[in-house]
Amino acid sequence: MTISVECSCPSGYDDVGGSCYAVLYDGFTWPEAKTMCETLGGYLLEINDGSEHGSIKTWLAPKRSSLGSYVYIGGTNVLVTGQWMFPNTFNTMNYTNWAPGQPDNADSHEHCLSLVNEATFAYNDLPCTRRENSICETE
Numbered sequence: 652m653t654i655s656v657e658c659s660c661p662s663g664y665d666d667v668g669g670s671c672y673a674v675l676y677d678g679f680t681w682p683e684a685k686t687m688c689e690t691l692g693g694y695l696l697e698i699n700d701g702s703e704h705g706s707i708k709t710w711l712a713p714k715r716s717s718l719g720s721y722v723y724i725g726g727t728n729v730l731v732t733g734q735w736m737f738p739n740t741f742n743t744m745n746y747t748n749w750a751p752g753q754p755d756n757a758d759s760h761e762h763c764l765s766l767v768n769e770a771t772f773a774y775n776d777l778p779c780t781r782r783e784n785s786i787c788e789t790e
């Protein structure tokens with residue numbers, strides 16, 4: 652008897668309802684994480700809508716104890732101040748889900764996007780130079 656398993660995601664990525672996601676646990680700065688995702692054939696996670704955010708929350712829930720306080724995803728306003736866009740496509744982020752009080756651009760120094768490691772996985776702007784885990788996405 653032969654069982655063939657069709658796996659649509661590259662090695663290291665989880666198949667989450669047809670999308671492919673991977674956590675990098677290496678403590679990269681945001682630019683380093685962006686480069687590493689590209690090296691792994693993907694890009695920093697772009698949450699395109701509430702449905703995708705929901706999938707991400709479900710996928711991350713059992714990983715919370717190993718994630719740290721924040722996890723970097725694709726999103727920056729470093730190119731145009733106040734305008735959040737995806738770094739891979741430069742498209743404006745139409746869907747956002749900010750944590751209460753965010754984005755606060757603390758010390759006028761927060762231009763990179765993260766998810767807060769709590770049940771809602773809401774958004775927080777962080778300095779791009781912190782070392783955090785991060786999430787890659789690929790087709």
Ligand SMILES: [Ca+2]
Pocket residue numbers: 696697698699703788
């Ligand atoms: Ca996406």
Ligand SMILES: [Ca+2]
Pocket residue numbers: 753754755756757761775776777
């Ligand atoms: Ca912030």
